Amino acid sequence: MPSESDLTKLHIVFNGQKTPPLKVNQLFDARRFNRFTAITGKADADFVNRYLSKFIQADIVLGASPAKHVNSASEVITKVALTDALLAVANKKPVKLFEALSSSNQANVLNGLFKFEYAPAQAIYSRFYLLSNEESGDCRVILGSIDLTEESFTKDRNQYSEVLVFDNDQRLFANLLEHFKHDIKPVLRPYFSDNLLKAAQKQLDESKKDQNAAAAGNNVVILDNDTTDQVAAQDMTDIISHDLQQQIDSAIIPHDTTIAMRNVTTDRSLVKEGIERDTKQHDTIYNLQKLSVSPRAAKPKIKDRQKIYQQVKEALVSGMTPQQRSAEKKYTTFLYDRPMERNLVNNNSGLYVPNDAGTHPIPFGKLATISQIRDSLKSIDDVMKGYQRYVVDYSDNYGKRFYEAIMYSFTAPFLWEIRTKASLNPEDGNDIPNFLILGATAGSGKSTLLRIINQLTWNTDRSLIDFGTIYPTDVAQKKNKTVEAIEHYMRTGSSYPVLLDEIEPYFFQQDQYSRHLVVDTMNELVNNPQAIAPLIGTTNYDSGFTMLRETARRTYYLQIDKVIDEKLKGEANRYIYNVRQTLNNTLFKDFVLRMASLLEDDETPWRSFDPETGRLDFLAQTRQLFRDYYKMAGLDVPEYFADTICDDFKESSRNSWAKLYLTQEDDFKYRESDDSMLFDISKLNPANGFTADSIEKYRNALPIELCVNGINGKRGKFVEIKAKEFFNWIGERNPYADEAPAAAPEPAKNDQQPAEKPKKKGFWARLFG
Incomplete structure (x- = not known):
C-alpha cells in the first residue's frame, strides 16, 4: 500500500492531462493574466494579499456553504442566504x-478595482475562477473544490480536492463569463x-490631515469598535429594508418571501433539538475515539x-435510560412506503412490511375478490349498526365521523x-393534516x-399505545419525555x-407540547415531504376541548360526543365483540x-x-375508491358515508361562543364607534363557575x-x-344591526403598537464580539 506521502490529495488536471502540483502563484498567474473573476466559498485576507494583489482588476463573489436542515425554496432564502448575510455582518x-x-x-x-460581493437572498454554490488578459487574448478557467484560502492548497490537510484547469478554451470561458454576468x-x-x-x-482622510501619520506613509484602515458597531447596525438594516426589498420588487425572489420571514421561527424548537442531539452524538463519538486507544502508553495503540x-455497544445505549428504551419499544408496527419501488404490473403497491422473522421486507398489498370486498363492507356496516343501535341520539350525520x-x-x-x-x-x-384527533366523551x-x-x-x-402509560407516573419530566417518545414513534x-x-x-392546550409536535412536524412535512407516520389519537372531549389555533390549523378533528x-x-359490548371477530385487513390490502x-397516474x-366550505378535501380520492367498492359489491352507498371533510373543531368553537353569548349576554358591551363588542374574558374563572383553563x-x-x-x-x-361577523358566526340575530353606524376607520398604526424599546448599548460587542 502507498504511504500517506505517496498519495496525491490535490489532484490537478491541466487541459485534460494530470500534472505535477502547481504552485498557487502558477495557478493564479498574475504575470500572464491581469483580470480575475471568482465565485468561491471562502476568501481570507492572507491569500488575497499574497496571490491576488498584482491583478489590476478582481471581482470576487463569496458563495454559500452547503447547509443542513434546509428543505424548501423559501428556506434557502430565509435560513441560508439571509441568515448567513445577517450573521456575517453581525x-x-x-x-x-x-x-x-x-x-x-x-x-x-476603495477605488473600485477590487470588488467583493455576495448574495443576501440566494445561496450560491457555484465554484469557478476566470482569469483573462484582454491585451494578449489569453484566458484560463479553473474549476474545482477549492477556495481562496491557504488551507485549500496545503498538502498535509488530509483532504482531497480536484482542480481542473482549461487554458485558452474560449468557448468555456465565454460561457461561464456570460453566466456570471447574466x-x-x-x-x-x-x-x-x-x-x-x-x-x-x-479615516484615510483624517490620516492625511495628521502630519505624523502622513509622514510615516500611513494608509491602512483600522476602525474602532464604536464605528464598526454602527456600520453593522446600518448594514443589517440595509440588507432587510433595501437589498431584500429591492429583490422582491424586481421579482428576483418571490413576493411571499415576507411570509417565509414571518414564519422563520416556527420550527425552531425542532432545529434546536437536532443541534442538541448532534452535540450529544459528537460527544459520544469523541469519547469512543478516546477510549479506543490505550490511555497511558507513550505510543498509544488501538x-x-x-x-x-x-x-461501541455501551456508547450506543449510554444516552438512554432503561425507561427510555422501554418507551421506544412500545411502537412495533412498521409499514414502509417506497414509491420508487412501486410496480403495479406485479401488484406491488410500494408498501413494504417486515417478514414474520423480521429478516427482510416483503411487499404489502393484495387484490381482493368481489365477494371479499362485499364481506369487508358488510363488516364495516355491522360496526356502524352497533353505533346506530346503542348510541344515544345517534344520527347518520353523526355516524359520518366514524366512517371518516x-x-x-x-x-x-400515503x-x-x-x-x-x-x-x-x-x-x-397544512390542508392535508398528519394528525387525526377523535375528541370524545x-x-x-x-x-x-x-x-x-x-x-x-x-x-x-x-x-x-396508551398515552398516559408511555412513561410511569413517577418519572421526572414525564410530559416532555412522553412527547419525545411520540415524536420518535x-x-x-x-x-x-x-x-x-x-x-x-395538556398536550393540546400547552404551547410547548402541541406546537412542538404538531406545528413543527407539519412545517417539516410541507417543506420536505417524507414518510413521517401520521398520528390517530383519542382525547376526552369533556364538553370543553380546545386546541391552540396553530395546532387546530394542522389537525383533523372529529368530535364523538354521544355516549x-x-x-x-x-x-x-357483546355485539361489538362478535362483530370484531369478523374484521380483517383484506379490504385495506386491496385499497x-x-x-x-x-x-x-398523472391525471388523478x-x-x-x-x-360550501372551500376546504381542500384530501380524502376525495379515498371517497371515490370506496364508492367504487360499493358499486362493485352491488351495495348502496350508506347514509353515514361522509361526502366531504367534517369541520368539528370550528363547529365546537362556534357552539361554545354561542352558548357563552346566550347565557352571558349582559357581559358583551357594544361599541358604536367601530361596530364591535368588548368582552371581559377574565370573568371566565372558577369563581364564576368556569374551569381553571376556560380563559384559554x-x-x-x-x-x-x-x-x-x-x-x-x-x-x-x-x-x-x-x-356583525360574530352574530353571523354563532347564527344569532344581531340586535345592533339596525342602529350600527358604518365601521370607523382602523386606528393609526401608532395607536396599535407600543413604541419600540431602545436597544441596550453594546449589543454587538456582547452578542457577537
Whole structure:
C-alpha cells in the first residue's frame, strides 16, 4: 500500500492531462493574466494579499456553504442566504476581512478595482475562477473544490480536492463569463458596504490631515469598535429594508418571501433539538475515539476488536435510560412506503412490511375478490349498526365521523405523497393534516373505534399505545419525555399511523407540547415531504376541548360526543365483540394497490375543494375508491358515508361562543364607534363557575378574523369582537344591526403598537464580539 506521502490529495488536471502540483502563484498567474473573476466559498485576507494583489482588476463573489436542515425554496432564502448575510455582518466579518487586507488592496477596494460581493437572498454554490488578459487574448478557467484560502492548497490537510484547469478554451470561458454576468451578477450586493467604505475613506482622510501619520506613509484602515458597531447596525438594516426589498420588487425572489420571514421561527424548537442531539452524538463519538486507544502508553495503540465492540455497544445505549428504551419499544408496527419501488404490473403497491422473522421486507398489498370486498363492507356496516343501535341520539350525520376516521386510516400511509401532489405551495400542505384527533366523551366507544381501525388496517387490535402509560407516573419530566417518545414513534421511517389512546388535554392546550409536535412536524412535512407516520389519537372531549389555533390549523378533528346507552352497555359490548371477530385487513390490502395506481397516474385530480366550505378535501380520492367498492359489491352507498371533510373543531368553537353569548349576554358591551363588542374574558374563572383553563379555551376557540385588529383583539383582559361577523358566526340575530353606524376607520398604526424599546448599548460587542 502507498504511504500517506505517496498519495496525491490535490489532484490537478491541466487541459485534460494530470500534472505535477502547481504552485498557487502558477495557478493564479498574475504575470500572464491581469483580470480575475471568482465565485468561491471562502476568501481570507492572507491569500488575497499574497496571490491576488498584482491583478489590476478582481471581482470576487463569496458563495454559500452547503447547509443542513434546509428543505424548501423559501428556506434557502430565509435560513441560508439571509441568515448567513445577517450573521456575517453581525459578526463583523466584512469589516475584519477589509481591515486584514493590505493597504494597497484596501485602496484597490476603495477605488473600485477590487470588488467583493455576495448574495443576501440566494445561496450560491457555484465554484469557478476566470482569469483573462484582454491585451494578449489569453484566458484560463479553473474549476474545482477549492477556495481562496491557504488551507485549500496545503498538502498535509488530509483532504482531497480536484482542480481542473482549461487554458485558452474560449468557448468555456465565454460561457461561464456570460453566466456570471447574466445570471449571478443581478443577485449580488457589495460585501464591503457603502457604510463601511465611507467609514474607511473618512479615516484615510483624517490620516492625511495628521502630519505624523502622513509622514510615516500611513494608509491602512483600522476602525474602532464604536464605528464598526454602527456600520453593522446600518448594514443589517440595509440588507432587510433595501437589498431584500429591492429583490422582491424586481421579482428576483418571490413576493411571499415576507411570509417565509414571518414564519422563520416556527420550527425552531425542532432545529434546536437536532443541534442538541448532534452535540450529544459528537460527544459520544469523541469519547469512543478516546477510549479506543490505550490511555497511558507513550505510543498509544488501538485496543483489540472485542474491547472496542463492547465500548461501541455501551456508547450506543449510554444516552438512554432503561425507561427510555422501554418507551421506544412500545411502537412495533412498521409499514414502509417506497414509491420508487412501486410496480403495479406485479401488484406491488410500494408498501413494504417486515417478514414474520423480521429478516427482510416483503411487499404489502393484495387484490381482493368481489365477494371479499362485499364481506369487508358488510363488516364495516355491522360496526356502524352497533353505533346506530346503542348510541344515544345517534344520527347518520353523526355516524359520518366514524366512517371518516376509517377512511383517514386507510389513506394514512400515503398522506405524505398526496401532500406533494395536492400542494401548489408549502402553505397548502397544512390542508392535508398528519394528525387525526377523535375528541370524545367517556363511554362513547372511541377506544373501541381505534381498535377497529387497527383491525381493518393491520389485522390486530394490539398496536394501540396508551398515552398516559408511555412513561410511569413517577418519572421526572414525564410530559416532555412522553412527547419525545411520540415524536420518535412518528419518525421511525414507517408510514403506518401511530394509534394513541387517551391523549391528555395538556398536550393540546400547552404551547410547548402541541406546537412542538404538531406545528413543527407539519412545517417539516410541507417543506420536505417524507414518510413521517401520521398520528390517530383519542382525547376526552369533556364538553370543553380546545386546541391552540396553530395546532387546530394542522389537525383533523372529529368530535364523538354521544355516549352508548348505559342500560344497553352489556348488550352493546357483546355485539361489538362478535362483530370484531369478523374484521380483517383484506379490504385495506386491496385499497393500497388501488391508491398506489392513482398516485402513479398523472391525471388523478388531487385538488378537490368542497363548494360550501372551500376546504381542500384530501380524502376525495379515498371517497371515490370506496364508492367504487360499493358499486362493485352491488351495495348502496350508506347514509353515514361522509361526502366531504367534517369541520368539528370550528363547529365546537362556534357552539361554545354561542352558548357563552346566550347565557352571558349582559357581559358583551357594544361599541358604536367601530361596530364591535368588548368582552371581559377574565370573568371566565372558577369563581364564576368556569374551569381553571376556560380563559384559554375560549380565547383559542375564537377565530382571529372575528377580532378587531386581528390577533391583538384576542389578547389581554378584554376581547374585542366584530359585531356583525360574530352574530353571523354563532347564527344569532344581531340586535345592533339596525342602529350600527358604518365601521370607523382602523386606528393609526401608532395607536396599535407600543413604541419600540431602545436597544441596550453594546449589543454587538456582547452578542457577537
